Amino acid sequence: MQHFEVTYEASVSPDAVEAFAEEVLIEQTFETPLEVVHRYPDVERAGKGEVARIRPVGEGLFQITLRLPDRNITDAAQLPNALFGNASIHPRIRLVDFEPSDGLLDKFRGPSIGLKGIRERLEVSERPLTATALKPVGISLADMEKMFVDFAESGIDIIKDDHYLSDQPGCRFEQRVRRFAHLAKEIGGKAGREIWYTPSISGTPEQMRKRLDLAVENGINCVMIAPMTVGLPTLLEAAETYPELTVLAHPSFALSAALDPAVLLGKLFRMLGADAVIFANAGGRFAYSVNECRLLAAIMTAPLGSCLPSLPVPAGGISVDSVQEVIRAFGNDCMLLVGGSLLRAKDRRAAARRFVASVEEHALLQS
Amino acid sequence: MQHFEVTYEASVSPDAVEAFAEEVLIEQTFETPLEVVHRYPDVERAGKGEVARIRPVGEGLFQITLRLPDRNITDAAQLPNALFGNASIHPRIRLVDFEPSDGLLDKFRGPSIGLKGIRERLEVSERPLTATALKPVGISLADMEKMFVDFAESGIDIIKDDHYLSDQPGCRFEQRVRRFAHLAKEIGGKAGREIWYTPSISGTPEQMRKRLDLAVENGINCVMIAPMTVGLPTLLEAAETYPELTVLAHPSFALSAALDPAVLLGKLFRMLGADAVIFANAGGRFAYSVNECRLLAAIMTAPLGSCLPSLPVPAGGISVDSVQEVIRAFGNDCMLLVGGSLLRAKDRRAAARRFVASVEEHALLQS
Numbered sequence: 048m049q050h051f052e053v054t055y056e057a058s059v060s061p062d063a064v065e066a067f068a069e070e071v072l073i074e075q076t077f078e079t080p081l082e083v084v085h086r087y088p089d090v091e092r093a094g095k096g097e098v099a100r101i102r103p104v105g106e107g108l109f110q111i112t113l114r115l116p117d118r119n120i121t122d123a124a125q126l127p128n129a130l131f132g133n134a135s136i137h138p139r140i141r142l143v144d145f146e147p148s149d150g151l152l153d154k155f156r157g158p159s160i161g162l163k164g165i166r167e168r169l170e171v172s173e174r175p176l177t178a179t180a181l182k183p184v185g186i187s188l189a190d191m192e193k194m195f196v197d198f199a200e201s202g203i204d205i206i207k208d209d210h211y212l213s214d215q216p217g218c219r220f221e222q223r224v225r226r227f228a229h230l231a232k233e234i235g236g237k238a239g240r241e242i243w244y245t246p247s248i249s250g251t252p253e254q255m256r257k258r259l260d261l262a263v264e265n266g267i268n269c270v271m272i273a274p275m276t277v278g279l280p281t282l283l284e285a286a287e288t289y290p291e292l293t294v295l296a297h298p299s300f301a302l303s304a305a306l307d308p309a310v311l312l313g314k315l316f317r318m319l320g321a322d323a324v325i326f327a328n329a330g331g332r333f334a335y336s337v338n339e340c341r342l343l344a345a346i347m348t349a350p351l352g353s354c355l356p357s358l359p360v361p362a363g364g365i366s367v368d369s370v371q372e373v374i375r376a377f378g379n380d381c382m383l384l385v386g387g388s389l390l391r392a393k394d395r396r397a398a399a400r401r402f403v404a405s406v407e408e409h410a411l412l413q414s
Numbered sequence: 415m416q417h418f419e420v421t422y423e424a425s426v427s428p429d430a431v432e433a434f435a436e437e438v439l440i441e442q443t444f445e446t447p448l449e450v451v452h453r454y455p456d457v458e459r460a461g462k463g464e465v466a467r468i469r470p471v472g473e474g475l476f477q478i479t480l481r482l483p484d485r486n487i488t489d490a491a492q493l494p495n496a497l498f499g500n501a502s503i504h505p506r507i508r509l510v511d512f513e514p515s516d517g518l519l520d521k522f523r524g525p526s527i528g529l530k531g532i533r534e535r536l537e538v539s540e541r542p543l544t545a546t547a548l549k550p551v552g553i554s555l556a557d558m559e560k561m562f563v564d565f566a567e568s569g570i571d572i573i574k575d576d577h578y579l580s581d582q583p584g585c586r587f588e589q590r591v592r593r594f595a596h597l598a599k600e601i602g603g604k605a606g607r608e609i610w611y612t613p614s615i616s617g618t619p620e621q622m623r624k625r626l627d628l629a630v631e632n633g634i635n636c637v638m639i640a641p642m643t644v645g646l647p648t649l650l651e652a653a654e655t656y657p658e659l660t661v662l663a664h665p666s667f668a669l670s671a672a673l674d675p676a677v678l679l680g681k682l683f684r685m686l687g688a689d690a691v692i693f694a695n696a697g698g699r700f701a702y703s704v705n706e707c708r709l710l711a712a713i714m715t716a717p718l719g720s721c722l723p724s725l726p727v728p729a730g731g732i733s734v735d736s737v738q739e740v741i742r743a744f745g746n747d748c749m750l751l752v753g754g755s756l757l758r759a760k761d762r763r764a765a766a767r768r769f770v771a772s773v774e775e776h777a778l779l780q781s
Contacts, residue, residue, distance in 0.1 A: 077551065077552075078576060078577075079549045079754055079757060080754045080758045082758055083754065083758055084550050087557070089552075090550060093552055094550065094552045119580075121580045121581055121582055122580050122617035122618065124617055124640070125580055125616055127642070127643045127666075128577060128643045129578070131669075132640070132643065132667050133577075133665075133666060135666075135668055135671070136670055137700055137701065138670040138702075140671060182444070182446045183446040183457060184445075184457075184486055185454070186457050190454070209446075210445075210499065211445065211495065213488045215485070215486075249495070250490065250491055250647060251489065251490050251491075252620075252647065253619075253651055254489055254647075273491070275494070276494045276495045276499065276645075276647075277491045277645050277647055278619075278644050278646070279643070280617060280618040280619065280643075280644055280645065280648075281619055281644075283618055284619055288620075298500075298503055299494075299499035300494045300495060302502045303502060303504065304505055304506060304507060304672035305669035305670070305672035305673070306669065306672075308503075332437060333504055334505065334506075335505075386446070387447045387450065390446060390450040391449055
């Protein structure tokens, strides 16, 4: 029988922490009084977990590590359930670490192509990859097309929808996908390189399926999904059903007050099939430190069973001037997502070219 | 143009709170520098939101209320996205209130039958409803059947799966549904009353669809879904696709450190179609106060556009002895979910009968 480990950070008084840890253990295993469980010795043996460690990390703040059995995780919805289901009902507890078992890594096998596959398909062997976003939501398809062409002709690899884009009047999903898929092929063909227009796929599972089908029909290579807004099992289904589509995961609704990005973005998104994962970079609009972001990128690419590495995509407040700094932090194996700073420029085509040139200039020399 | 209001609670220094509120406003509207947005006056007008209020609620803790445009919410995944998408990437922010616009309430129309419909279909006009759970996960179908029969013959209205039950070897979903649907009809027929066996539906959207179809084929009336584990849009799709099924929402993975249950369980689950909503009751295993729980139940049943009231289902540590207290807190319009305390009893059938009798005895007299 296999076990995985989860670590929570909880605000609890020192004299109550051991009892609290035992309570959380029960919630995350049998959710039944132990005296009842004792009546079924086989069940108890097979489902038993334990409090592995309790460690003080601040005043009234403890890290509690549980060792939990794999056996409840028979489908993708049971993964969040078994890791942090009832425990997350507590208002002062946060999931901060997760060490999957070999059994879980056999079940959730990760990206279909991941970092290396994206490089191969984009035919970019060494330098960091480049990405930008079509926004703000609300602009017409005609205005968006001008933006798309500026970016595509400037040499950017991936041009993605803003995550607020869905199927708005004036900028319908179907029209957008048909038009930009065509333009990407046309402009890329002339330039002799790949350009991936990456539409955002949201909605109910049925709406998503229709949009994913439409993307495939139009020869789209890459789609963006915000797994927490659509549901973690929906990410897995999309990744498994459409192996020809590269999946770029967006952190919207990541609920970081309850879930450490290292677990959610670094491990769960990857195990459920995200080929590339966008995260809030240090020094941008969100309060993460350089080291937190480095650690997150390292987790996305570290060995994890047979899961391919995900491509780390730092984003949020990166400008053309900070390209070198970002590459120093993450190395070449990342994709820089630069949005607002290109749009802000008087000449966005020139800004996009400077962005691409700066990435080429500052790419680290391979040994 | 319509707007909704969201309120966040954020840890931020007093001298930084105004700038922070403006940043969050941008994240939740255009996610683009304002100087870029200014170039599209129509887009700016249509998508504009505002910081409505900032209120100190503790040391370095502020409530920030934003007024945001409906227009981005064109599908169910855009609901969490527009309410708390990028904002939730901040590690020290929590969603604590949500006032939907009339437009959103026209789009997300809530339960198909809700509290009153459940009463009508179960033919229970006045007293509180009763529910229990089949657990611990891991017991065989044969042991579970004994448990089911004990509860069904004792007069309990709803007998639901534990939320860890999925499609485990030894207790397959299909066998369980066929067997317990049949038993519920047989035992209910003899007793002249309705008994609802309520299977837990989890998995990927495709797995869920197969299980929901199987439930319908077997004449099941009610299913349990944990919306946060499967995704909020998946709840909506299940509720809309299977209007004949009553949906009982489970709070697993509710991530209360980031999302106040008043918003998630009280409003979002309801708007997306939950007929009944389980929540952690005060005095049980979770640290909620009686007044927090009362408020939550009040929110589930308060007027909300054309949404029918959801049935509040307090759970977690309720015993036969605390029935009166629970009914005093919530009135008759609730369903008491009692699990562990019945299973713990030496004679669980007798305990279940006492539970049912106690609810009948302590039901408040209707004026």
